[in-house]
Amino acid sequence: MLFKAKVLERIEKGEVTLAFRRWEKPTVRAGGTLRTAAGVLAIDSIERTDLDSVSAEDLKAAGYAAKEDLSRDLRADGQLYRISFHLAGRDPREALRNNDTLDENEIAALRETLTKFDRPRAWTSTVLSMIAERDGRTAAEMAERLGIEKAALKRKVGKLKALGLTESLAVGYRLSPRGHAFVKSRHPES
Known part of the structure; x- marks a missing residue:
């Protein structure tokens, strides 16, 4: 609704x-x-x-x-x-999104969950990277690049949002502070 x-x-x-x-x-x-x-x-x-x-x-x-x-x-x-x-x-996800202090256990738990999301086809890393590239990245843009339906992509991003990694904008998505911390933990040189 x-x-x-x-x-x-x-x-x-x-x-x-x-x-x-x-x-x-x-x-x-x-x-x-x-x-x-x-x-x-x-x-x-x-x-x-x-x-x-x-x-x-x-x-x-x-x-x-x-x-x-x-x-x-x-x-x-x-x-x-x-x-x-x-x-x-x-929304409890609000506090989660703003928590950018991730310890090793939280990072490991997120990686494990994302690995489950990636079955049978990997998508989480690509979607997080696309959103990290530019605030406001739209579902339509990402769906086209991934070769999937826009509605399916929105459901996938909803899973990332439930983990506190992304947030919706008026148009498109951006990484939350938690999402930035997680992406940085995967690529510390970024």
Whole structure:
């Protein structure tokens, strides 16, 4: 479930606590969490609804002034869902990303995990190197160079992000401080 930057700002301030999405099947569940740039969202409830049932209070809680605005942002197909959530805290990956003091055990654990990610086809070193070359390297650029689908590349970078090695920018990716420390540990002369 993605949010626009302006909505994320309002989620952080506690102004937006609802979302509406059209899906064939929900991508979140009540009791679950969702990591966003605003922090971790706790999903309180998810229920089927229709546009006619959306109240003025719901529109306001979702950050909309009118049903027409909401309708314009929705996909044309799928069941409409009302998702209630609250900000549960900071994204734990944030602290991880900013930890650039890696000891030998952490480096060894990262190498072991990346080796597992590389099965059956090695990609982690290449992707980390491409991102290290230039902040803002996009998934499309990397996917083309690797000869894989963009969506598959995004999933792969998501794995690196979960380890605290990369972070998303408005466009593209960059290495986090932790990512720079890890890459430097592989190539100390850099």
